Amino acid sequence: MSFTKAAWPRRLRSQEWYGGESRDAIYHRSWMKNQGLPADLFDGRPVVGICNTWSELTPCNAHLRDLAERVKHGIYEAGGLPVEFPVFSPGESSLRPTAMMYRNLCAMDVEEALRANPLDGVVLLAGCDKTTPALLMGAASVDIPAILVSGGPMLNGWFRGERVGSGTALWQMSEDIKAGKMSRADFLEAEQSMSRSPGSCNTMGTASTMASMAEALGMALSGNAAIPAVDSRRRVMAHLTGRRIVEMVKDDLKPSDVLTLKAFENAICANGAIGGSTNAVIHLLAIAGRVGIELSLDDWDRCGRDIPTIVDLMPSGRFLMEEFFYAGGLPVVLKMLLDGGKLHGDALTVSGSTMAEEIAEVRNWNEEVIRPVDRALTQQGGIAVLRGNLAPNGAVIKPSAASRHLMKHRGRAVVFEDIDHYKARIEDENLDIDENSVMVLKNCGPRGYPGMAEVGNMGLPPKVLRRGITDMVRISDARMSGTAYGTVILHTSPEAARGGPLAIVQDGDMIEVDVAERRIHLDVPEETIRARLESWKPTAREPASGYAKLFHRHVGGADTGADFDFLVGSRGHEVPRESH
Numbered sequence: 001m002s003f004t005k006a007a008w009p010r011r012l013r014s015q016e017w018y019g020g021e022s023r024d025a026i027y028h029r030s031w032m033k034n035q036g037l038p039a040d041l042f043d044g045r046p047v048v049g050i051c052n053t054w055s056e057l058t059p060c061n062a063h064l065r066d067l068a069e070r071v072k073h074g075i076y077e078a079g080g081l082p083v084e085f086p087v088f089s090p091g092e093s094s095l096r097p098t099a100m101m102y103r104n105l106c107a108m109d110v111e112e113a114l115r116a117n118p119l120d121g122v123v124l125l126a127g128c129d130k131t132t133p134a135l136l137m138g139a140a141s142v143d144i145p146a147i148l149v150s151g152g153p154m155l156n157g158w159f160r161g162e163r164v165g166s167g168t169a170l171w172q173m174s175e176d177i178k179a180g181k182m183s184r185a186d187f188l189e190a191e192q193s194m195s196r197s198p199g200s201c202n203t204m205g206t207a208s209t210m211a212s213m214a215e216a217l218g219m220a221l222s223g224n225a226a227i228p229a230v231d232s233r234r235r236v237m238a239h240l241t242g243r244r245i246v247e248m249v250k251d252d253l254k255p256s257d258v259l260t261l262k263a264f265e266n267a268i269c270a271n272g273a274i275g276g277s278t279n280a281v282i283h284l285l286a287i288a289g290r291v292g293i294e295l296s297l298d299d300w301d302r303c304g305r306d307i308p309t310i311v312d313l314m315p316s317g318r319f320l321m322e323e324f325f326y327a328g329g330l331p332v333v334l335k336m337l338l339d340g341g342k343l344h345g346d347a348l349t350v351s352g353s354t355m356a357e358e359i360a361e362v363r364n365w366n367e368e369v370i371r372p373v374d375r376a377l378t379q380q381g382g383i384a385v386l387r388g389n390l391a392p393n394g395a396v397i398k399p400s401a402a403s404r405h406l407m408k409h410r411g412r413a414v415v416f417e418d419i420d421h422y423k424a425r426i427e428d429e430n431l432d433i434d435e436n437s438v439m440v441l442k443n444c445g446p447r448g449y450p451g452m453a454e455v456g457n458m459g460l461p462p463k464v465l466r467r468g469i470t471d472m473v474r475i476s477d478a479r480m481s482g483t484a485y486g487t488v489i490l491h492t493s494p495e496a497a498r499g500g501p502l503a504i505v506q507d508g509d510m511i512e513v514d515v516a517e518r519r520i521h522l523d524v525p526e527e528t529i530r531a532r533l534e535s536w537k538p539t540a541r542e543p544a545s546g547y548a549k550l551f552h553r554h555v556g557g558a559d560t561g562a563d564f565d566f567l568v569g570s571r572g573h574e575v576p577r578e579s580h
């Protein structure tokens with residue numbers, strides 16, 4: 001382990017604001033004291049921010065004010081001064097056009113707040129999908145000591161004796177309605193059963209995946225990911241995280257010490273083992289970009305290729321996060337990866353110990369939920385990266401959520417130019433489509449939508465559903481909700497709105513997909529493709545002003561994390577210019 005603790009005591013960054021008897025120091029302290037803070041809290045002890053994505057508009061994070069109080073207990077107890085502050089909260093369930101459009105805005109907010117304020121370290125409070133990567137991206141770019149605590153998942157949903165998984169059940173039920181298998185009255189009754197406690201989605205969707213990624217990266221305390229939001233142990237986790245950040249500040253243990261290539265490789269392996277969301281691909285690429293780690297789509301395929309999915313959670317499996325927690329949670333999975341030689345045990349974590357030290361004592365309490373490798377949900381977990389003339393920069397598929405019989409497929413394209421075109425056509429009984437067709441959706445990538453919507457798992461046509469067909473090959477430049485499933489090829493890059501080959505696919509073109517060979521091919525003569533590309537005209541117009549304009553101009557492709565080009569990299573904690 002290469003981490004060396006810094007000397008303590010020493011003068012901290014916050015003392016540049018609060019230290020001494022100058023007019024400026026008095027100015028900075030005096031205003032803070034209007035909150036009733038005793039003078040000795042400014043004596044050089046660590047000043048720790050609690051970066052809170054609490055918002056009643058982000059229901060998954062609506063309980064984070066309570067957790068922030070627990071973090072404060074821990075910080076005070078360890079001899080620090082906690083200061084809670086809000087940042088823009090990208091809530092998945094309500095934001096339009098898509099929460100993904102605002103991940104970078106949140107990350108920018110975090111970065112500027114951390115750098116501009118007198119903070120020596122930060123506790124990142126996140127939950128809903130985009131909040132976790134956004135906070136990690138912002139903190140990584142400033143590189144002051146940082147640790148994440150998640151809000152935790154909702155309790156299991158139950159409806160008529162069956163588990164109801166956030167999102168997953170919704171997608172299933174809406175297909176059942178279209179197929180005539182469920183009544184609208186039952187659908188409405190099921191609504192309340194899906195979300196019966198505070199917390200984030202209870203499936204292994206993007207929120208649970210990203211909480212697991214934070215833990216696998218070493219950026220959260222061991223066991224953080226799975227504790228239900230309302231379990232008292234979630235508060236304990238917050239309290240302990242508060243204690244720990246004070247020690248991290250003293251040791252000067254920073255994100256750049258933890259977020260190494262080994263940490264990212266560990267996270268990719270963990271993603272395969274948990275059957276995690278394809279969204280993790282984009283977010284980890286973006287976080288890596290902030291710390292200068294050259295992570296690529298090929299690393300996802302290389303590290304995740306032979307990782308069996310052993311966590312039997314929806315959307316790929318049967319159970320929910322509550323059961324994952326009772327079974328031992330992510331530490332058990334990491335231990336199994338370590339024992340199988342798939343994890344870098346020497347990767348440093350925010351605890352100051354290595355990953356191997358953190359998980360040495362864990363035990364699997366339920367082998368139905370966290371299965372032994374010989375009873376894995378699928379031997380080919382992970383994310384497969386497909387390439388070919390339809391996706392020169394790559395496209396991804398989650399094999400554990402796909403249908404085995406469609407993993408090698410040749411079919412006739414049925415093309416939807418954008419999501420409105422899809423909505424207008426899909427229920428048309430005269431649409432020339434059957435279960436062997438390949439559904440192609442364009443203009444839903446980072447620039448095209450804008451923001452890269454979670455529409456890649458577009459619903460099947462009712463006339464196909466009525467015949468009992470539940471899956472078809474679908475290809476798009478969109479993302480897919482982590483709670484969704486199907487033979488869905490996503491993130492096709494370059495996206496259609498940038499003139500990628502996806503833009504020129506036409507109805508009736510033949511498309512070949514071979515997941516085992518990592519191949520995606522548009523079976524159209526090369527000269528035809530070239531001619532179509534030459535006559536292609538961009539359809540996405542640049543917005544005239546505002547954040548949408550900034551987003552359009554600067555957002556990168558999905559294959560590099562969809563970060564803003566001017567935000568990639570670390571800018572450190574130095575304030576560009578003093579204002580007082």
Ligand code: FES
Nearest residue numbers: 060128200201207
């Ligand atoms: Fe917020 Fe799923 S919608 S975690």
